[in-house]
Amino acid sequence: MSTVDYAKLRFQDPQQRSRAAQRLEDSRSMARGAGATGAQVTEARSRYDNGQINISDSQWRAEWLPGRYAVDPDSGVLMPPESWRRKRALQKAAAAAGDAPRTVSPLPHPQLTEEQKAHIRERTLSPTPYNAAGVAIRPFLTQGSVAERVSIFEKCPAELRQRGASTELQDKMRQPAIAAWRAQNEVKDKAQTYGRERDGRSSTESPPASSPKSPPRRTANARPANKSALIPKFHFPYGRPESRDKVEAQLQRIQQAFNSYPGGQVPKDKFAAIAKACELPLYWKVPLFLAAGGEKTGHVTAAAFLDFWKRLLATSHDQASRFVRVLTAGQRTHLVPEDLVPLVQDVVETHPGLNFLKEAIEFHSRYVHTVIARIFYCVNRSWSGRITVAELRRSNLLKTIQLLEQEEDINQITDYFSYEHFYVIYCKFWELDKDHDLLIDKSDVARHNDHAVSSRIIDRIFSGAVTRGSARKQEKMTYMEFVWFLLSEEDKKHPTAIEYWFRCMDLDGDGYLSMYELEYFYEEQLQRMEALGIEALPFEDCLCWMLDMVQPETPGKIALSDLKQCQMSNIFFDTFFNLEKYLEHDQRDPFALQRDGEPGQTMSDWDRFAAEEYELLVAEEGAAEQDPELVVVEETQ
Known part of the structure; x- marks a missing residue:
């Protein structure tokens, strides 16, 4: 009898023999077959694989199993000891409670293929x-x-x-994830085949579509060898470079322009042809002549100028950057007031609209300084005293300089170069400067427009809030600083004027006009109105009016941006430190104020003031010529 048959016999009738007899018989059989254990196990495994033994129909004994398994007596399923003990505990608990014992069905096990x-x-x-x-x-x-x-x-x-x-x-x-269920280009090929079948053509007759090669996969650590080839340059602080062909054509034109002069030497008064060959405005000619080194020898050669122009083209590619490079001779990246003197002086000497000023040499420097002060007032928005390339691009200065070549009447160019505007500014300063040393103090400024400006705002002007230089230490104001003062006083809607008066009224420098600061300046206005017998508006009512007009973003204080967004900043400032204009606004037609604030108005407050003042000054000069005694009487008074 083999071991497997013996095991079956044991399982079929486990109750016929006692447990002690079974153990004795097991030990004897194991001793007899100790030498053939391996062959018996192999034979039993083969018979199990061939289906000759059905173990599921037999009942195993717990004593035959290793210590880590137990046999469920109800189902005969092998179970870990923990699960078996848990099941026995549940059955004992149910028996103690009087419930019927619940049988657990064995888990289904699939048949092996x-x-x-x-x-x-x-x-x-x-x-x-x-x-x-x-x-x-x-x-x-x-x-x-x-x-x-x-x-x-x-x-x-x-x-x-x-x-x-x-x-x-x-x-x-x-392999990519999509390859597990569908090959690449399979959808495309099937769609093409379906389209051919709908057109009446068989897919077998058409040539098979060759699947294109998939692009190479880029690894996570792969980096481009040349980053500049993938990301093109997009920031050009000095302009976008021109093409090589255009530069070569320009250099040839410059060479031809120099060849038209004897020895290839061009003097200062003939340098306009070179400026045109460089495609520059006419009034760049003198700064261009000086930048090329013509001041030392009185002329510029072709070799020297071409060397200078090539170096300029290598770094400056637009008109604004070239203007700064030419006027500074390549020394700086910004402009200071002294850099503009040669250009404006050339306008005085050569512009047809200023021919009458050629002989009055003493007025040349006054005109030059007036124009430069106006340029910095409008262009230098950072208040740094230096005009950068970015500020130059945002302004209309280069267009105005180019317009000088086309307009013969310089008074038609009201921006910067108008002689009438210069005449009004200089006459106003001349009236205040009694000693004619080109410096005025607080008392001189107080006499402006018949003491219209309050003394408290004048003190703030001379405190250094809007002035700089050595004259401030002496509590003096220079001529160029007076130009800024007059422009800000007569046109309080200009962005620079709003910044000018905001600096003066911001006593603590926190960037806001608080209520106590407004009350400080309005107190003097109340005193002056009471002295004139005018019924004054209380400060509380005036404050409500101003806040409703400005509508500040932060309640209780007014910022600079609030005044720039407000269309009536002139009324706001005149209310606190210019009594004459405050009364004029109070008595004026409100619809006229609304029309003046419309953006369609081409003439600014400064242009309107300069035109009226110039007519008055011309009328006074005409009357003085007709009656010289009137002038003598005024001077004696």
């Missing part, structure tokens, strides 16, 4: 490798996700062993 049995047989016969910790290494089921391990188990073991488990897993990791 022939391929799975062959796979288990091969894995059993092959030696199992172990690592250093003594744990068995199972390469088929230790890598990948649960889905990958299931797919590996379902594949044919023989085919899997030929390829190797590690190679299969590596191939799966390399």
Whole structure:
């Protein structure tokens, strides 16, 4: 009798013999078959694989199992000791409570296929490798996700062993996710085939569409060799460079312009042709002549100028950057007032609208300083005393200089260069400067417009809030500073004027006009109105009026941006420090105020004031010529 038959006999009738007899018989049989244990186990395994033994129909004894398993007496299923003890505890608890014992059905177990049995047989016969910790290494089921391990188990073991488990897993990791269910270009090919069939053409007759090569996959650590080739340059602080052909054509024109003069030497008064060859405005000619080194020798040669122009083209590519480079001779990247003197002096000497001023040399410097002060007032928005390339691009200075060449009447160019505006500014200063030293003090400024400006705002002007230089220490104001004062006083809607008076009224310098600061300046206005017998508006009512007009973003204080957005900033400032204009606004038609604040108005407050004052000054000069005694009487008074 074999061991397997003996085991079946034991399981079929376990109650016929006692437990002690069974143990004795087991020990005898094990002693008799100790030498043939391996062959018997192999034979039993083969009979189990061939289906000759049905273990599920037998009843195992608990004594035959290792210590880590237990047999459920109800179902005969192998269970871990923890689960078995838990089930026995539940049954005992139910019996104590008087409930009927509940039976637990065994879990369903799928039948193994022939391929799975062959796979288990091969894995059993092959030696199992172990690592250093003594744990068995199972390469088929230790890598990948649960889905990958299931797919590996379902594949044919023989085919899997030929390829190797590690190679299969590596191939799966390399392939894209879409390759698991659909090849690349498969959708495109099927769509093309479907379209050909709808057109009545068979897919077999048409040539097969060759799938294009997929683009190379870029690894995560790959970086472009040249970053500038992928990201083109987009920031050009000095302009976008011109093409080489255009530069070469320009250099040829310059060479031809120099060849038209004897010896290739061009003097200062003939340099307009060179400026035109460089495609520059006419009144760049003198700064261009000086930048090329013509001041030392009185002329410029072709070689010297071409060398200078090539260096300029290498760094400056637009008109604004070239203007700064020419006027500073390449020394700075910004303009100071002294850099504009040669250009404005050339306008005085050569512009047809200023021919009458050529002989009055004493007025040349006054006109030049007036124009420069107006340029910095409008262009230098940063209040730094230096005009940068960015500020120059945002202004209309270069267009105005180009317009000088086309307009013969310089008074038509009201921006910067108008002689009438210069005449009004200089006459106003001349009236205040009694000693004619080109410096005025607080008392002189107080006499402006018949003491219209309050003394408290004058003190703030001379405190250094809007002035700079050595004259401020002496509590004096220079002529160029007076130009800024007059422009701000007569046109309080200009952005620079708003900043000018905001600096003066901001006593604590916190960037806001608080209520106490407004009350400080309005107190003097109340005193002056009471002295004149005018019914004054209380400060509380005036404050409500101003806040409703300005509508500040932060309640209780007014910022600079609030005044710039307000269209009636002139009324706001005149209310606090210019009594005459405050009364004029109070008595004026409100619809006229609304029309003046419309953006369609071309003439500014300064242009309107300068035109009226110039007519008055001309009328006074005409009356003085007709009656000289009137002038003598006024001077004696």
